[in-house]
Every structure is written in C-alpha cells, then in structure tokens.
Amino acid sequence: MRKRNNYDCLVGQLLTLNLINKMKIYIGETGLDNTFQESFKKTTKCPKCGGNARIMFVGCEDYPEDKGNFICDLHENMKDNKYWVHDAIACAVYLCEDCFEAVAELNQA
Numbered sequence: 001m002r003k004r005n006n007y008d009c010l011v012g013q014l015l016t017l018n019l020i021n022k023m024k025i026y027i028g029e030t031g032l033d034n035t036f037q038e039s040f041k042k043t044t045k046c047p048k049c050g051g052n053a054r055i056m057f058v059g060c061e062d063y064p065e066d067k068g069n070f071i072c073d074l075h076e077n078m079k080d081n082k083y084w085v086h087d088a089i090a091c092a093v094y095l096c097e098d099c100f101e102a103v104a105e106l107n108q109a
C-alpha cells in the first residue's frame with residue numbers, strides 16, 4: 001500500500017547526497033525500465049492538482065555488493081503501525097507541468 005503523503009519526505013531522502021551516491025540515477029526516459037516491477041510511465045497524474053506530471057529521473061538502489069545502508073534500513077516498517085519500505089526500491093520522480101509539484105512513484109524488489 002502506498003501513501004502519497006509520504007512522498008515529499010521520500011523525495012527529500014532520495015536527494016540526500018549519501019543516498020544519491022548509493023543509487024543509480026537515470027535522467028528522463030532512460031530510467032523508465034530501471035525498476036523492480038513493471039516499467040514506470042513517462043507521465044503520471046499529479047495528486048495535488050490533477051494535472052500532467054512528466055518524468056524527471058528514476059533512482060534505483062542497485063548495489064548488491066554493498067550490504068546494508070538501503071533506504072529500507074532508515075526506518076522500521078510497521079513500527080507503531082507506520083509504513084516504510086521493506087526492500088530495495090526504485091523511485092520515479094515526476095514534475096507537474098501545471099502546478100510544479102514533485103510527484104514520486106516507487107516499487108520494491
């Protein structure tokens with residue numbers, strides 16, 4: 001289950017330098033197939049205004065030689081009934097062309 005109100009926090013963590021150095025970042029449409037599940041789409045609906053959000057980049061945790069220090073290690077999933085990811089993630093970050101809101105979609109390994 002995904003909760004959109006967690007996305008702003010997640011985007012901030014993805015942009016933290018330490019995590020960016022641990023992720024492979026793919027600019028624009030080059031990253032759409034870098035996912036653990038079905039491919040990301042070029043666009044998605046903005047949850048804030050309903051407008052069209054276009055792909056900016058995809059971040060994918062793809063470093064199997066480095067044990068630990070995954071985003072899933074930052075917080076415990078379901079601690080105090082709060083959601084967190086339980087495995088390595090791929091995250092597509094979009095930007096709404098109507099309201100300039102960042103929108104993220106993610107999936108897990």
Ligand SMILES: [Zn+2]
Nearest residue numbers: 046049096099
């Ligand atoms: Zn929007």
